[in-house]
């Protein structure tokens with residue numbers, strides 16, 4: 682029998698050296714939160730949600746508190762939950778003043794007949810479900826990143842500098858049931874109302890118990906155009922391992938569109954894929970009594986769990 686398996690990421694991009702250790706610490710803590718929750722509820726969605734919620738409270742990640750800013754200096758949050766047993770999904774886009782967009786995405790999945798809520802509708806929905814309002818999601822780093830963006834007229838794709846990264850957690854339980862959770866503030870200097878890849882099933886994430894589960898991060902407009910999550914699962918269906926599928930699809934996206942991204946993947950045989958074409962991506966998972974984690978290419982750390 683397989684043990685439950687949870688993999689997390691803390692965003693792909695040009696992560697500055699000063700952010701490396703805080704992100705490595707953060708992804709490890711997220712994995713620990715996930716397993717603590719799994720111990721209590723034996724529910725893989727509760728566990729992956731707990732991992733994402735931890736990272737939404739940690740300012741070293743671009744999700745919830747610490748999210749990056751639009752061109753006008755606002756925070757507009759996107760999140761997605763996909764559940765691979767019945768192919769259910771819930772998502773939010775442009776959500777404001779909420780620390781845990783992932784919790785609202787799950788409520789959309791569980792309490793409505795719809796998949797994606799936006800605008801006034803999503804704010805009212807969150808309020809109706811007693812999601813607390815949070816007025817201070819803003820950090821100094823996020824303001825600095827926006828200033829830097831404006832001064833340098835930088836392309837949004839370069840704007841991981843000084844900001845965190847999108848967060849994601851995927852999991853498979855003892856019965857082979859798979860889930861995918863992803864949450865983000867998007868990209869620094871994005872236009873008001875811009876919807877990225879994260880809340881779109883098949884781009885920002887996906888889960889299908891018959892194939893595998895994926896969460897993506899990186900330049901979202903390209904990930905959307907390339908349907909990265911869905912393509913990774915399709916490659917697995919055609920016989921690739923989780924690692925091969927993740928590497929190949931991200932490389933193909935770079936070749937076709939010229940933009941970088943990262944992905945974490947679990948195939949239904951419990952094999953893991955961790956890949957990124959960006960400079961860095963923080964990731965972590967637990968196997969037996971060890972936690973494995975990393976951020977740079979071809980460099981992996983391990984510690985007793």
Ligand SMILES: NC(=O)C[C@H](N)C(=O)O
Pocket residue numbers: 692693694743845846847865866867868877878879897898899900901902904
């Ligand atoms: N850092 C990220 O992963 C950003 C996210 N994919 C977006 O474009 O909204």
